[in-house]
Amino acid sequence: MTDGLPAQGRRRLGREWGCPVPESGAGRFAGLGLDAAEEELYLRLLSDGGASARQLGARCGLAAERAAAVLESLVAQGLVERPSPGREQWTAAAPDVALEELLLRREVELRRARGRINELMRTYRRSPAEAGMAELVEVITGRGAIAELWRSLQLGVREQVRVLDKPPYVRRSDPETELALLGRGVEMRAVYESRVLREPERTAEIRSFIRLGERARVLPELPLKLAVVDARWALLPVSAGTELEHVLLVRPSSLLDALIGLFELHWSHAMHFPAPDTADEPEDRHHRLLALLASGLTDESIARQLVVSTRTVQRWVRELMDRFGARTRFQAGIQAARADLL
Known part of the structure; x- marks a missing residue:
């Protein structure tokens, strides 16, 4: 066991057993939520290819029960796979998948926490005079x-x-x-x-x-x-x-x-919002044209939206005016609104 050893002794023991004990309490994967023991056992399994809980505990200076508990935690995080029936070999999950999934989960948690910051601001008080x-x-x-x-x-x-x-x-x-x-x-x-x-x-x-x-x-x-x-x-x-x-x-x-x-x-x-054309029927074409005109677009912009020439747009506008008996575009728009086309 290493819990009672000074930091220098733990690092030396870790190197002797091949366990990469970090120089301080925070390991290289601390940002993913792994503590030092979890990181040690996971890295050991990666290098060994598999081991029993007793073997891992002995190699990394942990009691078998403590090693088993750490392994269960790693299983819950998707980093370790349990032994198959009748065997004692624990194995590490592939890091390119396991660590990426863990990273994504942590990112989601951080985003949710960040989204709640503004709620916490309701309880924040710098001073009574500045609280307003x-x-x-x-x-x-x-x-x-x-x-x-x-x-x-x-x-x-x-x-x-x-x-x-x-x-x-x-x-x-x-x-x-x-x-x-x-x-x-x-x-x-x-x-x-x-x-x-x-x-x-x-x-x-x-x-x-x-x-x-x-x-x-x-x-x-x-x-x-x-x-x-x-x-x-x-x-x-x-x-x-x-x-x-x-x-x-x-x-x-x-x-x-x-x-x-x-x-x-x-x-x-x-x-x-103007819908895309679904057919070549005049009703559909005129409905979209009216929406684009009402949006304030020029004939050139409407032509780009409908993928036609400017002259075609002008011809369609004339058809609309004739359809409603209007002399101006404005009158055509009024008639279209009355007909619930807008």
Whole structure:
């Protein structure tokens, strides 16, 4: 046994038996949640190819019972496989699979913990005099910090996310995170500024979200970027032009209520996100054309979206005007709204 030996003696004994005892209490895999004994036995099994609990205990200076308990812990973490019936040989799982799986589990745990940090802030008090506004509104600075906060808020969502989506973007979109939210039943509602329709790849990505349950609408212009997570947090820029460097994190307050109201107002005025063509029927084509026109896109942008020429778009617009007996596009839009085509 090594528990009663000084650190130097334990290291010497470990080297004699071939066990890589770390220089301090934290081993090379401490970040994965392994203690020194677990790390020693796992590395020993990797080098030996298999051994009984008694053999491992003797080689690493542990009692057989202690070695067996450590091995059971390693089994629970997916790092060690129990002996087959009638045998005593414990074996190590392949590190490229076992350690990667353990690492992923730790990452998930850390993300969940990070998502709960804001809940803990409710109990935080710096001083009675400073407890007021400091708890309601917090300034977050730096692209990395903003991106990480947004990811943490998404991981902590319980019921719904509401977004006013307006360039510029802090980071590239993270479809995997949104897909995970949709997969666990989170309600996603987003109002996109029409500029997003000029980007075919982004448009296709949004439509993939829609197919999985996101409710999306579009407006020609939005006043600001905004994300509301449940009714607990809101994220918005400090001012126009600071989206990439400074944002406000707003907690439950009358300001948060006002921001939720702002989203709902724009949601009620927005048009449904244009759906891709499913047939060549005029009704389908006209419906999508109306949605794109209502989104404020030019004929050239609409042509790119529909993969046709600008002259074709202009001809279709003329067909719409003739269909509704309208003299202008505006009149055609009014008639289309009355016919519930928008």
